[in-house]
Amino acid sequence: MTAAVARNDQALSQQDALYDYCLRLGDNALILGQRVAEWTSNAPTVELDIALGNQALDLFGQARMLLDYAGRVEGKGRSEDDIAFLRDVLDFRNVLLVEQPNGDFGQTVVRQFLYATFASALYEGLSQSKDEELSGIAQKAVKEMAYHARHNGEWVVRLGDGTEESHARVQAGLDALWPYVHEVFEADEIDLAMAEAGIGVDPASLKDAWLAEVTAVIERATLTLPETDWHPDGGKRGHHSEHLGFILADLQFLQRTYPGAQW
Amino acid sequence: MTQTVAEPEHLRSAFDAYVADEKKIEPKDWMPDTYRRTLIRQISQHAHSEIIGMQPEGNWITRAPSLRRKVGLMAKVQDEAGHGLYLYSAAETLGVSRDQMDADLMSGKAKYSSIFNYPTLTWADIGAIGWLVDGAAITNQIPICRCSYGPYARAMIRICKEESFHQRQGYEIMMKLCQGTEEQKRMAQDALNRWWWPSVMMFGPSDADSPHSAQNMAWRIKRFSNDELRQRFIDMTVKQADYLGLTFPDPDLKWNEERGHYDIGEIDWDEFWTVVKGNGPCNRQRMAHRTRAHDEGTWVREAATAFADKQRARQQQAAA
Ligand SMILES: [Fe+2]
Numbered sequence: 001m002t003a004a005v006a007r008n009d010q011a012l013s014q015q016d017a018l019y020d021y022c023l024r025l026g027d028n029a030l031i032l033g034q035r036v037a038e039w040t041s042n043a044p045t046v047e048l049d050i051a052l053g054n055q056a057l058d059l060f061g062q063a064r065m066l067l068d069y070a071g072r073v074e075g076k077g078r079s080e081d082d083i084a085f086l087r088d089v090l091d092f093r094n095v096l097l098v099e100q101p102n103g104d105f106g107q108t109v110v111r112q113f114l115y116a117t118f119a120s121a122l123y124e125g126l127s128q129s130k131d132e133e134l135s136g137i138a139q140k141a142v143k144e145m146a147y148h149a150r151h152n153g154e155w156v157v158r159l160g161d162g163t164e165e166s167h168a169r170v171q172a173g174l175d176a177l178w179p180y181v182h183e184v185f186e187a188d189e190i191d192l193a194m195a196e197a198g199i200g201v202d203p204a205s206l207k208d209a210w211l212a213e214v215t216a217v218i219e220r221a222t223l224t225l226p227e228t229d230w231h232p233d234g235g236k237r238g239h240h241s242e243h244l245g246f247i248l249a250d251l252q253f254l255q256r257t258y259p260g261a262q263w
Numbered sequence: 264m265t266q267t268v269a270e271p272e273h274l275r276s277a278f279d280a281y282v283a284d285e286k287k288i289e290p291k292d293w294m295p296d297t298y299r300r301t302l303i304r305q306i307s308q309h310a311h312s313e314i315i316g317m318q319p320e321g322n323w324i325t326r327a328p329s330l331r332r333k334v335g336l337m338a339k340v341q342d343e344a345g346h347g348l349y350l351y352s353a354a355e356t357l358g359v360s361r362d363q364m365d366a367d368l369m370s371g372k373a374k375y376s377s378i379f380n381y382p383t384l385t386w387a388d389i390g391a392i393g394w395l396v397d398g399a400a401i402t403n404q405i406p407i408c409r410c411s412y413g414p415y416a417r418a419m420i421r422i423c424k425e426e427s428f429h430q431r432q433g434y435e436i437m438m439k440l441c442q443g444t445e446e447q448k449r450m451a452q453d454a455l456n457r458w459w460w461p462s463v464m465m466f467g468p469s470d471a472d473s474p475h476s477a478q479n480m481a482w483r484i485k486r487f488s489n490d491e492l493r494q495r496f497i498d499m500t501v502k503q504a505d506y507l508g509l510t511f512p513d514p515d516l517k518w519n520e521e522r523g524h525y526d527i528g529e530i531d532w533d534e535f536w537t538v539v540k541g542n543g544p545c546n547r548q549r550m551a552h553r554t555r556a557h558d559e560g561t562w563v564r565e566a567a568t569a570f571a572d573k574q575r576a577r578q579q580q581a582a583a
């Protein structure tokens with residue numbers, strides 16, 4: 001049962017579903033952006049520092065548009081900042097994949113590749129959304145995420161087919177993150193309601209094409225597709241990994257310490 | 264790098280006349296060895312400052328107080344990384360390699376601006392850095408847009424545009440804090456108290472203790488003395504702080520009607536040299552951070568090289 005349904009114990013209104021749907025998209029972008037931003041001044045080269053920073057900027061830009069829209073859909077006068085900075089873990093709707101730690105550069109590149117390949121397909125679908133606001137956001141985001149998928153895919157290949165050490169490291173990153181892929185494609189009532197209304201996209205419908213695209217890159221990288229029967233999930237319902245609390249502690253520190261202050 | 268054998272007198276006098284005439288020297292032109300070495304030192308030091316400067320500011324990206332501020336700060340730190348890259352490229356045109364410059368930074372042989380050896384303790388420090396540190400940097404750098412060495416001058420023109428944007432962004436952060444709660448005002452005042460003197464010191468030693476100045480002026484590497492630039496910065500900044508309602512940690516700061524400038528108290532040059540020599544609050548931290556990032560990235564750089572080599576070999580094989 002979804003949180004939205006549980007909340008008022010009655011049929012999910014389209015407004016509630018859309019609010020939650022925007023949070024999912026916006027939180028994925030915001031939390032992944034936080035993770036990528038942690039690389040600042042830590043990347044293997046200055047050029048890669050800039051490339052990672054550009055990805056963080058794209059993600060924060062998407063998060064702002066989506067959370068701002070979520071606030072308007074909700075209709076309680078909450079701003080993008082109210083939504084980003086004043087919710088606790090249980091109300092965050094991102095998938096577990098995006099909150100996973102950066103690990104080494106190889107693991108980060110894998111995470112960015114897996115997520116961006118999904119997100120670019122999702123935004124491509126959403127650019128046809130009947131909701132004009134969402135389709136507008138998606139039309140911008142699809143270009144950004146397609147670039148992230150390409151850029152990180154190239155790095156997966158370079159590291160996989162680079163040295164023995166880089167191969168082992170990027171394979172370890174892939175093995176660590178692969179279980180989290182399952183949740184990304186899991187459709188629940190909200191996903192299905194949004195897809196049925198022509199507003200959203202059923203993520204399960206994207207999986208085959210995604211897997212084909214990812215497999216092609218993994219093969220070029222001389223890596224092995226992991227097998228796992230562990231499929232952690234819960235992010236979309238607010239049940240996260242332990243990592244999210246610490247991300248929020250960083251993200252929200254000033255807003256929480258000085259309630260109501262303007263910055 | 265070039266030889267240090269005696270330089271032909273006629274080349275040297277032609278060079279001096281050429282730069283005195285405000286003409287630009289380009290990488291392939293003949294230049295005195297000292298000119299080349301001075302520029303390599305100055306440009307690479309400037310590049311290193313941009314790169315090390317990413318640390319104290321990067322420190323606040325994940326904690327920025329609003330999404331708008333987060334994006335603004337992220338973009339600024341990106342700009343600084345870009346400045347580092349333009350400047351490394353400009354230095355490379357003088358015959359020094361990027362690897363050499365990286366090695367000199369990490370061995371401590373090359374310096375970077377001491378200002379980045381101070382910590383960013385609160386969000387107001389992000390405002391203060393933009394306002395004061397970028398402000399001082401612009402004051403220093405605008406004259407370098409007319410430097411006699413073409414690649415450096417052109418890099419500076421591009422950089423100065425972005426620095427003035429950073430300065431406005433920093434001042435705006437301070438303004439918002441100064442219009443805010445008592446706690447925010449306290450944060451802003453404390454940031455000015457801590458960053459003021461180090462910013463004043465960014466212009467380097469007093470003219471009396473600045474031995475290379477005359478030659479660098481003649482060569483159009485430097486246009487104004489350290490003290491002239493410092494005064495320009497002080498005059499500009501005091502008015503801006505008054506507008507914010509902030510005070511300076513200097514009881515001797517006052518308008519001097521006769522000079523038409525602000526006077527300031529004595530600069531603590533002991534502190535300046537202590538930090539230059541490696542004993543500021545964050546010197547060790549900054550260097551350890553830079554070295555760790557470089558070392559942790561070794562396997563990635565090696566993999567990129569190995570992959571490129573494999574690709575080349577495959578292409579050659581395919582062509583054969
Ligand atoms: Fe800069």
Ligand SMILES: [Fe+2]
Binds near residue numbers: 343397425426429
């Ligand atoms: Fe700057």
